[in-house]
Amino acid sequence: MSAEPNPQLEQTRPLGVAMIGYAFMGKVHSNAWRNVGSFFTVPAFEQKVLVGRDAAQVAAAASTYGWSEWTTDWREVISREDIDVVDISAPGWMHAEIAIAALEAGKHVLVEKPLANTLAEAEAMVEAARAARGKGVQSMVGFNYRRVPALALARELIAEGRLGTIRHVRAAYLQDWLSDAESPMTWRLRKDAAGSGALGDIASHAIDQIGYLTGQTVLEASGVLRTFVTQRPGPSGLEDVTVDDAAWATFWLTGDMGASVEASRVATGQKNSLQIEVYGTGGALTFNLENLNELNFLDATAPVREQGFRRILVNEPEHPYLEAWWPQGHIIGWEHTFTHQIRDFLLAINSGEEPSPSFEEGLQVQRVLAAVEESANNKSTVIPVHQSV
Numbered sequence: 441m442s443a444e445p446n447p448q449l450e451q452t453r454p455l456g457v458a459m460i461g462y463a464f465m466g467k468v469h470s471n472a473w474r475n476v477g478s479f480f481t482v483p484a485f486e487q488k489v490l491v492g493r494d495a496a497q498v499a500a501a502a503s504t505y506g507w508s509e510w511t512t513d514w515r516e517v518i519s520r521e522d523i524d525v526v527d528i529s530a531p532g533w534m535h536a537e538i539a540i541a542a543l544e545a546g547k548h549v550l551v552e553k554p555l556a557n558t559l560a561e562a563e564a565m566v567e568a569a570r571a572a573r574g575k576g577v578q579s580m581v582g583f584n585y586r587r588v589p590a591l592a593l594a595r596e597l598i599a600e601g602r603l604g605t606i607r608h609v610r611a612a613y614l615q616d617w618l619s620d621a622e623s624p625m626t627w628r629l630r631k632d633a634a635g636s637g638a639l640g641d642i643a644s645h646a647i648d649q650i651g652y653l654t655g656q657t658v659l660e661a662s663g664v665l666r667t668f669v670t671q672r673p674g675p676s677g678l679e680d681v682t683v684d685d686a687a688w689a690t691f692w693l694t695g696d697m698g699a700s701v702e703a704s705r706v707a708t709g710q711k712n713s714l715q716i717e718v719y720g721t722g723g724a725l726t727f728n729l730e731n732l733n734e735l736n737f738l739d740a741t742a743p744v745r746e747q748g749f750r751r752i753l754v755n756e757p758e759h760p761y762l763e764a765w766w767p768q769g770h771i772i773g774w775e776h777t778f779t780h781q782i783r784d785f786l787l788a789i790n791s792g793e794e795p796s797p798s799f800e801e802g803l804q805v806q807r808v809l810a811a812v813e814e815s816a817n818n819k820s821t822v823i824p825v826h827q828s829v
C-alpha cells in the first residue's frame with residue numbers, strides 16, 4: 441500500500457487515538473498501537489485515551505497499556521477535537537452505535553470483527569462508512585488474519601495463478617475452551633451481547649479468509665449450529681447459553697468453487713487452530729495458525745515424481761510485512777498480525793486510499809453468517825443477498 445501522504449488529510453499534529461475496550465481485544469490492540477511505530481514507518485499518532493465501563497479497571501489498563509488518559513464515557517471521547525481515530529475493541533453489541541457516532545463525528549474507525557451482531561446493524565454501519573468516506577474519513581474491520589504473512593503470501597500466489605483454477609477450499613477454526621461443561625458463563629455466550637457463538641467469533645475469520653484468498657463471493661450457504669452445554673455457571677447460579685458452541689457450513693461460490701467451514705469451541709485438544717486448505721487445478725496450499733510462520737505449497741505443474749507439499753518458512757524479508765521484523769528464521773507470533781493491521785490502517789488514513797477489509801467487506805461476511813444461521817434454523821439452503829445497500 442502506498443505511504444504517500446494525502447494532502448487533503450495532512451495533519452498539523454499527531455493523530456489522536458482513542459480506544460474503546462480494555463479486555464482481551466483491548467489488550468492486543470493496545471500492544472499493536474504501542475509497537476507499530478518502532479517497526480514500521482507510520483504517520484505520527486498519540487495513544488490519547490482508553491475507554492471502558494469499569495473505572496478502576498480502565499484506569500489500571502490505561503496505565504499498563506500506555507494510554508495517557510482514561511474515561512468511562514465514549515460519547516465524550518468522540519466529541520473531542522483532539523481525537524482523530526477511534527479503535528473499537530468492545531463487545532459486538534456496542535459496535536454499531538459507537539462506530540456510527542464516531543464516523544458521523546468525522547473520526548476514522550477501526551472496529552473488531554465481526555462487524556456487528558446483526559445484518560441490520562452492519563448495513564447501517566456501511567451507510568455511515570460510505571457517507572464518511574466522501575469526507576475523507578476511513579473505516580476498517582479487524583479481520584487480523586489477513587495480516588498473517590503466510591496468508592498474505594498465499595493470496596499473492598493464488599492471484600499470480602500458481603494454483604490454477606480454485607475448485608475447493610476447506611477451512612476449520614477449532615478451539616476447546618468450552619469443552620468443559622463447568623467453564624463459566626461470559627458475555628461471549630449471550631446472543632444479545634455477542635450476536636452468535638463460534639459462528640460469529642471464529643467461523644467469521646474462516647469465511648473472510650475464503651473471500652480474501654480466492655477473491656470469490658458466496659452464492660449459497662447451508663449450515664448447522666449446535667449448543668451442547670445449554671447452561672453454565674454465572675456469578676449467581678446457572679445461566680442460559682444462547683449462542684452456538686459449534687457451527688458447520690458448506691458454501692457454493694462464484695468461480696465454480698465449493699467451500700466448507702467448521703468452527704468449534706468444543707474441539708477437545710485444539711487450542712486456536714485455524715486450518716485452511718486451498719485446492720486448484722495447478723496446485724494446493726495448506727496453513728495452520730498454530731504454525732503461523734509456515735505455508736505448505738504443492739506445485740501440481742512440477743513433474744509428478746517430484747511433487748509433494750513443500751514447507752515454506754514465511755520469514756524472509758521479501759515476504760509480506762517481514763522486512764520490518766527480525767533477521768530471517770526469527771519467527772513472529774499472533775500479536776504481530778494486529779500490529780500489521782494498525783500499520784495498514786494508519787497508512788490508509790495518511791494516503792486516503794480505502795483500507796481493506798472495508799465495512800462493505802465486513803457486511804459480506806455478515807450476510808454469510810446470517811445465511812448460515814437462517815439455514816440452520818430452517819434446515820434449508822439459503823442464498824445470501826449481495827445487493828448493495
Ligand code: SOE
Pocket residue numbers: 465584641642645
Ligand atoms: C480476534 O481476532 C479473535 O477473533 C477473537 O475475537 C477470538 O475470540 C479469538 O479466539 C480469535 O481471535
